[in-house]
Amino acid sequence: MSEPAGVIHDIGYQRYTGPRLSRGAVFGALYLHGLRTVFGFGRSAKAKIFPWLVVGIVTVVAAGAAAVRSQIGEVVMTYAQFADNMSWLVIFFVAVAAPELVSRDLRSGVLPLYFSRPLPRSDYPLAKLLALVTALWLLLGGPQLVMFLGAAFTTKDGMRGVWNELLDLLPGLLYAGLWAVVFASIGLLVASLTGKRAFAAGGIVAVFLMTTPIVGVLSIMPSRAVNELAFLASPSTLVQGVGVWSLGDLLITDDAAEAAGSLIGDFGPVYALAAVLLVAACVTLLLARYRKVATR
Amino acid sequence: MTLIATESLTKTYGGGVTALADLTVAVEPGIIGLVGANGAGKSTLIKILLGLLPPTSGRVRVLDLDPTTQSDQVRARVGYMPEHDALPPDLSAAELVTHLGRMSGLPRTVARERASEALRHVGLYEERYRPVGGYSTGMKQRVKLAQALVHDPDLLLLDEPTNGLDPAGRDAMLALIHRIGTEFGISVLVCSHLLGEVERICDTLVAIDGGRLLRADHISAMTTATDVLAVEVSEGTEELAARLAAYRLPVSREGRLLLVPLADEATYDLILGAVAELDLPLHRLDQRRHRVAELFATREPSHV
Numbered sequence: 001m002s003e004p005a006g007v008i009h010d011i012g013y014q015r016y017t018g019p020r021l022s023r024g025a026v027f028g029a030l031y032l033h034g035l036r037t038v039f040g041f042g043r044s045a046k047a048k049i050f051p052w053l054v055v056g057i058v059t060v061v062a063a064g065a066a067a068v069r070s071q072i073g074e075v076v077m078t079y080a081q082f083a084d085n086m087s088w089l090v091i092f093f094v095a096v097a098a099p100e101l102v103s104r105d106l107r108s109g110v111l112p113l114y115f116s117r118p119l120p121r122s123d124y125p126l127a128k129l130l131a132l133v134t135a136l137w138l139l140l141g142g143p144q145l146v147m148f149l150g151a152a153f154t155t156k157d158g159m160r161g162v163w164n165e166l167l168d169l170l171p172g173l174l175y176a177g178l179w180a181v182v183f184a185s186i187g188l189l190v191a192s193l194t195g196k197r198a199f200a201a202g203g204i205v206a207v208f209l210m211t212t213p214i215v216g217v218l219s220i221m222p223s224r225a226v227n228e229l230a231f232l233a234s235p236s237t238l239v240q241g242v243g244v245w246s247l248g249d250l251l252i253t254d255d256a257a258e259a260a261g262s263l264i265g266d267f268g269p270v271y272a273l274a275a276v277l278l279v280a281a282c283v284t285l286l287l288a289r290y291r292k293v294a295t296r
Numbered sequence: 297m298t299l300i301a302t303e304s305l306t307k308t309y310g311g312g313v314t315a316l317a318d319l320t321v322a323v324e325p326g327i328i329g330l331v332g333a334n335g336a337g338k339s340t341l342i343k344i345l346l347g348l349l350p351p352t353s354g355r356v357r358v359l360d361l362d363p364t365t366q367s368d369q370v371r372a373r374v375g376y377m378p379e380h381d382a383l384p385p386d387l388s389a390a391e392l393v394t395h396l397g398r399m400s401g402l403p404r405t406v407a408r409e410r411a412s413e414a415l416r417h418v419g420l421y422e423e424r425y426r427p428v429g430g431y432s433t434g435m436k437q438r439v440k441l442a443q444a445l446v447h448d449p450d451l452l453l454l455d456e457p458t459n460g461l462d463p464a465g466r467d468a469m470l471a472l473i474h475r476i477g478t479e480f481g482i483s484v485l486v487c488s489h490l491l492g493e494v495e496r497i498c499d500t501l502v503a504i505d506g507g508r509l510l511r512a513d514h515i516s517a518m519t520t521a522t523d524v525l526a527v528e529v530s531e532g533t534e535e536l537a538a539r540l541a542a543y544r545l546p547v548s549r550e551g552r553l554l555l556v557p558l559a560d561e562a563t564y565d566l567i568l569g570a571v572a573e574l575d576l577p578l579h580r581l582d583q584r585r586h587r588v589a590e591l592f593a594t595r596e597p598s599h600v
Contacts, residue, residue, distance in 0.1 A: 013417060013480040016410065016448035020372065020401035029398045044386060108384040110392075113443060116346050116376035117399045118368040295349050 027123050034131025038097045047100070054093045055139065058086055062143030066150025079144045079172025080247050083179050086143075087236050090136060090179060091208045094187035097135060099200035101128045102188060107195030111293060121294040125286050129188050136180035141173050175243050182239050182275060183208075185282035192289050208235055228265035232274050241271035297360065299325045299451065299483050300345065305354035307340050307507070315340035316507040319354070323512065327477035329494030329501045330487045337507040338487040339379065342453050345485075346376060359450055372401065375444030379455040379487075382440060385429030389415055389439045392428065393446050400447035407446070414442040417480075418472060434465040441472070445482075452476065452484045458493060470497050523558040526550075527567055528579040539570045558583060 021029075033042075039055075040048030065076040077085060102125075105111055114124055148169045155161030190207055191200040211234035218230030231237035245268025264271060301322040307315045315337045332338050343349040345358050347367025356363060363370045383392065390411055397407035415424045418438040423431070428439060437457060444452055457473060458466040474497040477484045488494045495501060495515060503510040529536055537554055540547045543566050548555045556567060564581075571578050 013476075014413065015481070016402075016406070018406060019403065020447075021403060022401070023368075026399055026401055029404075033395060042391065104384060109378070109380055109382045110384055112376070112378045113382050113396055114399060115348060116371060116374070116378075117396070117447075118372040118401060119399055120368065295343070 023118070023120070023123070026119055027127050030119070030124065030127040031131050031134075034101055034128050035134055037100055038131060038135040050096050051093070054089055055142075057089060058139060058143045059146060061086070062146040063150070066147045069147075070150055070154035079147065079169055080175045080243055082144055082147065083140045083172065083176045084240060084243070086140060087179065087239075090139065090183055091205060091236075093139060094132070094136065094183050095201040095204040097132060098184070098187035098191035098204060099197040101132060102192045103195055103197045103200045106192070106293070107197075112296075115294040121290055122287050125188070125192065125290045129184060129283070129286065132184040132188055133177075133180045136184055137173075137177050140176035140179055144169060144172050144176065171247055175247060178242060178275065179239055181279055182235055185279045185286070186235055189282045189286045189289070192286055192293075211235065212237070224265070228263065228267050229270070231264060232271065235278070238271060238275055238278065241268070242275050245269070245271055297325065298322050298357070299328070299359065300485070301357045302341075303355040305341075305344065305356055306352045307337075307344060307349065308352045314507055316344070316351070316504075319504065319507065319509050321502055321509055321512045323500050323502060325483040326499035327474065327497055328483070328485045329491075329498035329515075330485055330504070331489065331491045331494055331501065332504040332510075333489055336489075336504050338489075338504065339455055340507075341504070342376070342455055342485075342487065345453060346371060346374065372447075373450045375447065375449035375452045375482075377440045377444040377452070377454045377457060379459060381436070383428045383431075383436055386427050388426055389420055389424040389428055389431075389435075389442070393424075393439065393443045396443045397446040402447055410446050410448070411442070414445045415439070417445065417476075418442045419468075433460045434462075434468070437461060437465075437469060438472075441469075445476070449482060452482055453487075454484060455487045456489070457486060458488065458490070466493065473497055523583060525556045525558050525563060525567060525581060525583055527554040527556060527571075527581050528552055529554075529571065530577040530579050532574060532576040535574055536570060536576060539574060540567065543570065 036042050039051045062082065065082070068074065068076050105114075111124075115121055148165060151165045152162045155165060157164070186207060187204045190203045194200050194203070214233040215230050215237050218233055219227050221227060221230075231241040241264050244264055302319050305316055305319040309315060319337075319341070330338055330341070340349065344351050344356055345363055347363035347370055350364055358370050359373055361370045361373075387395075390408075393411035393414060394407045397411050398404060402410060412424070415421075415438075418441050420435065420438055420442065423435065428436065431439065437460070441454070441457065444454070454473065458469050461469060470493060473484055473486060476482050477497070477499075486494050486498060491503075499515055500512070501515050502512040527536070533549075533552065533554065537547050537549065540554070540556060545556050545563065545566065556563060558564075567581065568578075
């Protein structure tokens with residue numbers, strides 16, 4: 001019997017005998033998916049507005065700084081200072097990105113579909129965390145690259161000038177990495193506590209903003225040690241403290257230098273240790289949170 | 297091969313709530329119905345089978361693997377359809393199932409192909425490119441089934457797959473599950489609190505109540521000789537019973553009724569003959585189909 005053309009044949013169910021990828025490949029897929037989510041790829045146009053608005057602002061600021069420097073020859077801000085100046089934008093970026101990464105999944109109940117798959121349950125939060133860290137680092141590091149390119153192409157010292165510029169850029173990128181790690185781990189932990197995105201965003205902003213007055217109060221207390229340790233109280237000032245200690249004149253330029261040097265006194269290592277402990281605590285709590293979520 | 301085997305499996309939650317108590321059961325591949333009232337321990341059992349919850353005591357094996365120590369290997373070969381809503385509303389079914397296929401270790405292009413296939417098998421075609429948020433409950437249930445199927449598991453664990461569906465939707469879902477279990481060659485464990493539903497499609501039935509095993513057997517073993525003739529006569533019930541017993545029919549009394557297992561058509565004739573010979577006023581003679589539910593009905597009170 002001849003069959004009419006264009007008939008779609010139901011070939012039935014096909015078993016799959018091909019390769020199944022390793023844990024690392026699955027982790028990578030989840031990581032990339034998270035990174036795309038942060039910037040709104042694979043999402044509605046609405047989800048792209050905010051991330052790309054922030055990307056636009058930081059790029060314009062960096063391009064402006066590069067332009068001023070090439071025309072007037074005045075360094076508006078160093079690479080590390082750029083990260084500091086953009087910290088408010090980073091806070092809002094985290095407040096939008098972290099709930100997008102984890103609160104959505106908590107709310108829609110999709111997590112059992114992840115945890116019923118081979119992926120170990122710690123991989124889910126870790127892949128999301130890594131994606132957010134990468135996104136924040138790109139957000140702060142990308143514009144620094146713009147500033148570097150601007151400076152490198154207008155330098156008057158030839159290759160030596162480019163090399164010197166590169167030596168300035170690398171600590172700046174590391175400093176951006178520190179911002180990214182601290183902000184991402186706090187933001188993701190807060191967001192993982194609730195399925196409501198608005199609550200998560202509010203919570204994240206609160207953690208960063210509400211702690212700032214504490215720094216203000218502590219820094220006017222009549223004790224020098226308390227003043228010098230005051231910046232531990234808020235994540236943003238904690239990161240800046242580590243920056244002041246480790247980067248010195250790359251972060252603090254000219255007249256402010258002397259004053260800044262005395263801001264944290266000799267407590268630099270304390271700030272570094274506090275930053276490490278803060279991140280470690282956040283990651284531990286995040287993993288504990290998902291151990292609990294997975295069994296529900 | 298034994299598909300799922302548990303041995304004295306017990307799960308006690310923190311608050312002293314016992315979800316599973318000394319459950320020992322072994323089932324062969326096929327379609328298995330797991331029935332029990334809400335809170336009987338079905339979902340807890342599924343989570344233990346997936347290695348998501350550790351049992352308090354006892355042993356468990358799934359596909360000859362131990363989910364407590366080899367949970368990743370178990371989960372690679374098992375597909376799970378949860379009871380509750382599990383779909384992000386703004387993703388399309390195609391995107392979601394593809395992504396979850398990749399989470400099961402499928403390469404990117406394979407995941408996309410198999411996602412389309414799985415969605416086609418559950419009956420979603422063009423609508424798979426629309427956001428899940430606009431789907432009907434029936435379509436959402438199908439997407440949940442497709443994501444459990446995308447990585448070609450050897451065993452599907454379906455938690456209340458007919459929840460929230462209208463009668464037509466239930467029939468379609470049950471037919472689909474039956475097809476997966478028979479044509480696709482994938483074993484299926486279907487959880488339900490509706491016995492009448494699962495008994496239609498499954499080969500094996502496991503009934504639990506309060507975390508204890510009520511009964512586990514092949515459905516054929518449960519339903520054999522379950523067709524029964526009920527005879528009611530206005531008087532002379534004793535005489536008729538004696539006469540039927542003389543014909544070597546295994547008669548049993550149930551109130552004013554005499555119940556006779558229906559062996560073949562000759563049983564009718566024998567009964568009618570006996571009634572006629574004794575000249576008794578026959579009130580009624582009808583055939584009853586024993587529902588599996590009745591098999592449990594007599595047992596359940598003993599556990600309460």
